[in-house]
Amino acid sequence: MKTNDKGVLTGTHNLSGNQACAEGALAAGCRFLSAYPIPPSIEVIERFTQRVKEVDAIFIQMEDEISVLAAVLGASWAGKKAMTVTSGPGLSLMMEHIGLGVMLETPCVIVNVQRCGPSEGTPNSPSQGDVMQARWGSHGDYEIIVIYPNSPQEMFTQTIEAFNLSEKYRTPVVILSDESIARMVEKVVIPPASKINLEPRKHYKGPKNKYLPFKYDKDLVPPMVNAGEGYKFHITGLTHDEKGYPVMNEECQELNVHRLVRKIRNYVDNIINIEEKNLSDAEIVVVSYGITSRTVDKALKQARKDGIKVGSLRLITIWPFPDKEIMKLSKKVKAFIVPELNFGQILLEVQRCNYGNAKIRFVEYGHEEIQNPDPILNAIRSLTK
Amino acid sequence: MKNVKHPMDFYLRMDRMPHIWCTGCGIGLTATAFVAAMEKAKLDTNKVCVVSGIGCTGRFAGYIKLDSFHTTHGRAIPFATGLKLANPELKVVVVSGDGDLISIGGNHFIHAARRNIDMVVICVNNFIYAMTGGQVAPTTPLTAYTTTSPYGNFEPPSNIPQIAESSGAVYVARWTALHIRRLTNSIFEALNKPGFTVVEVISPCAQYYSRINRLGDGLDMMKFYHENSQIKHWEPTDNLYIDYQKEIIVGKFVDRERPTYSESYKKWLGE
Numbered sequence: 267m268k269t270n271d272k273g274v275l276t277g278t279h280n281l282s283g284n285q286a287c288a289e290g291a292l293a294a295g296c297r298f299l300s301a302y303p304i305p306p307s308i309e310v311i312e313r314f315t316q317r318v319k320e321v322d323a324i325f326i327q328m329e330d331e332i333s334v335l336a337a338v339l340g341a342s343w344a345g346k347k348a349m350t351v352t353s354g355p356g357l358s359l360m361m362e363h364i365g366l367g368v369m370l371e372t373p374c375v376i377v378n379v380q381r382c383g384p385s386e387g388t389p390n391s392p393s394q395g396d397v398m399q400a401r402w403g404s405h406g407d408y409e410i411i412v413i414y415p416n417s418p419q420e421m422f423t424q425t426i427e428a429f430n431l432s433e434k435y436r437t438p439v440v441i442l443s444d445e446s447i448a449r450m451v452e453k454v455v456i457p458p459a460s461k462i463n464l465e466p467r468k469h470y471k472g473p474k475n476k477y478l479p480f481k482y483d484k485d486l487v488p489p490m491v492n493a494g495e496g497y498k499f500h501i502t503g504l505t506h507d508e509k510g511y512p513v514m515n516e517e518c519q520e521l522n523v524h525r526l527v528r529k530i531r532n533y534v535d536n537i538i539n540i541e542e543k544n545l546s547d548a549e550i551v552v553v554s555y556g557i558t559s560r561t562v563d564k565a566l567k568q569a570r571k572d573g574i575k576v577g578s579l580r581l582i583t584i585w586p587f588p589d590k591e592i593m594k595l596s597k598k599v600k601a602f603i604v605p606e607l608n609f610g611q612i613l614l615e616v617q618r619c620n621y622g623n624a625k626i627r628f629v630e631y632g633h634e635e636i637q638n639p640d641p642i643l644n645a646i647r648s649l650t651k
Numbered sequence: 652m653k654n655v656k657h658p659m660d661f662y663l664r665m666d667r668m669p670h671i672w673c674t675g676c677g678i679g680l681t682a683t684a685f686v687a688a689m690e691k692a693k694l695d696t697n698k699v700c701v702v703s704g705i706g707c708t709g710r711f712a713g714y715i716k717l718d719s720f721h722t723t724h725g726r727a728i729p730f731a732t733g734l735k736l737a738n739p740e741l742k743v744v745v746v747s748g749d750g751d752l753i754s755i756g757g758n759h760f761i762h763a764a765r766r767n768i769d770m771v772v773i774c775v776n777n778f779i780y781a782m783t784g785g786q787v788a789p790t791t792p793l794t795a796y797t798t799t800s801p802y803g804n805f806e807p808p809s810n811i812p813q814i815a816e817s818s819g820a821v822y823v824a825r826w827t828a829l830h831i832r833r834l835t836n837s838i839f840e841a842l843n844k845p846g847f848t849v850v851e852v853i854s855p856c857a858q859y860y861s862r863i864n865r866l867g868d869g870l871d872m873m874k875f876y877h878e879n880s881q882i883k884h885w886e887p888t889d890n891l892y893i894d895y896q897k898e899i900i901v902g903k904f905v906d907r908e909r910p911t912y913s914e915s916y917k918k919w920l921g922e
Binding site for chain 2: 284298300318319322326328329330332333334336337338339340341342343345346348357362363366492493495496497498499500501502503504510511512628
């Protein structure tokens with residue numbers, strides 16, 4: 267492997283989703299990976315560790331997934347772009363520090379390559395069962411950004427995007443993948459470093475003695491400093507004031523809990539990334555994401571051939587959920603079809619935003635494998651009768 | 652006497668005083684020893700980080716005017732690991748309690764010691780979960796009462812120096828909170844020692860541990876621990892179990908050399 271000085275593997279490659287994710291992280295400037303081995307995510311770690319020497323990065327395999335994310339947060343405060351990668355059982359253990367990451371407004375990326383659950387489940391089978399966990403898993407009220415790519419190419423580009431969003435909004439960003447995307451090998455085009463847009467860390471620029479860790483700007487995001495730069499700052503997971511000192515009153519609840527929610531909610535239009543296909547005349551819309559959207563494509567092609575007016579809405583950003591788009595469509599179309607590799611998670615969101623306007627059909631889980639186009643096609647056909 | 656600054660003010664967040672620690676608690680004395688050791692070590696204060704977990708001692712980071720992190724319960728060591736590896740220039744000090752470091756964070760303690768990550772760990776041991784109102788801890792001596800061992804504790808306690816040594820720590824010492832000069836010196840030595848160093852501080856919990864066991868006020872307990880301590884340097888760490896209201900062996904038990912994690916990492920990368 268030959269890369270430029272920025273660690274970008276420019277060129278066209280055959281990569282698995284997991285390998286593309288590691289390349290995306292390196293291209294985004296990630297130089298700290300901490301992880302605990304868990305299938306089906308291991309190839310991300312392996313790829314990254316192979317590249318560690320070349321790009322002067324740090325990898326540490328910690329003792330569990332709890333410490334993994336703690337180390338990632340520490341590394342981020344020391345100024346490194348930091349990431350971890352895991353699967354469902356690991357994500358369960360990481361919930362504590364997703365909360366701390368949100369509270370300390372720490373940029374970092376958490377990749378969850380989903381397997382079938384619950385518990386140990388089926389370690390090497392795809393699933394989309396962690397959609398709700400990724401959104402609501404840690405305790406308390408918070409907002410989080412979750413992205414779900416559907417190909418190795420997108421694993422590359424969206425990993426970069428995840429780092430950019432995490433820096434811009436100072437929040438942990440979760441990438442959901444699954445066993446299927448993780449291990450499928452496809453062409454991945456990696457552009458030259460100069461063509462990759464990177465969001466720099468929002469660093470504080472004022473005088474040293476005036477720095478307040480949680481004094482935010484107009485965009486509701488406070489500028490950040492790194493440990494060791496001489497600011498002598500304090501931060502805490504307790505509800506805190508502008509100085510970062512623990513204060514538990516209404517004002518600080520507003521300042522540092524309500525604001526944490528608003529800093530994402532106010533910018534949902536900038537954050538949300540969806541892909542629309544054939545929506546202009548669509549009477550039926552399939553809402554899908556991740557690996558399932560690949561199956562949907564095939565079903566849609568056949569349905570269009572049959573003359574059925576069907577379109578597709580693919581969520582690339584899962585959270586925040588595109589409420590407005592679904593709401594608008596619900597007034598226009600006859601029906602939504604929601605296929606998922608679970609028993610109905612995004613389905614609940616579509617139902618919520620539908621306000622009872624359109625019909626909704628759920629296409630449920632296969633048996634520890636990705637869906638065939640047939641059940642989706644059948645659902646589309648049944649709605650035309 | 653206006654505007655007279657105490658020499659320790661430089662290291663303390665005076666805008667946060669008064670602190671939350673009870674009268675007669677040993678955490679304040681630990682802070683005094685830490686600051687004195689810092690002063691003696693003459694480290695670049697811009698490059699020293701203090702990381703704490705949760706609990707009474709967990710509040711330590713909040714009063715120290717350095718880059719200071721109040722993290723989650725038990726996870727100060729892995730957070731500090733991330734800081735140290737991402738910026739090797741930093742000197743990282745973890746200050747937390749026995750429940751935080753040895754119970755919920757016990758696994759991290761063992762593995763950071765095994766890796767010999769460069770950090771100083773100051774563990775304030777007050778034999779009880781104090782912040783939550785006095786529940787039994789992994790360090791509570793046999794027969795001692797707590798709110799959750801109302802008939803006396805029957806679980807054998809952890810021996811912190813032994814865990815530290817057997818896991819790979821390169822420096823292990825124990826003092827009571829009243830051994831100010833010796834404690835300061837041990838923290839100073841730990842600050843200057845590459846690798847994973849552990850200093851245990853036996854501190855009275857003048858509220859919960861003292862009241863339920865009828866041990867008097869904080870000063871009584873502090874004096875008791877001090878007077879009943881025996882300095883035995885290099886004592887084998889398996890002799891360091893603490894029995895209820897009996898002799899406490901203090902001293903420096905381990906001081907050895909092992910390659911640190913950062914050294915090995917560099918070597919591995921061929922630098």
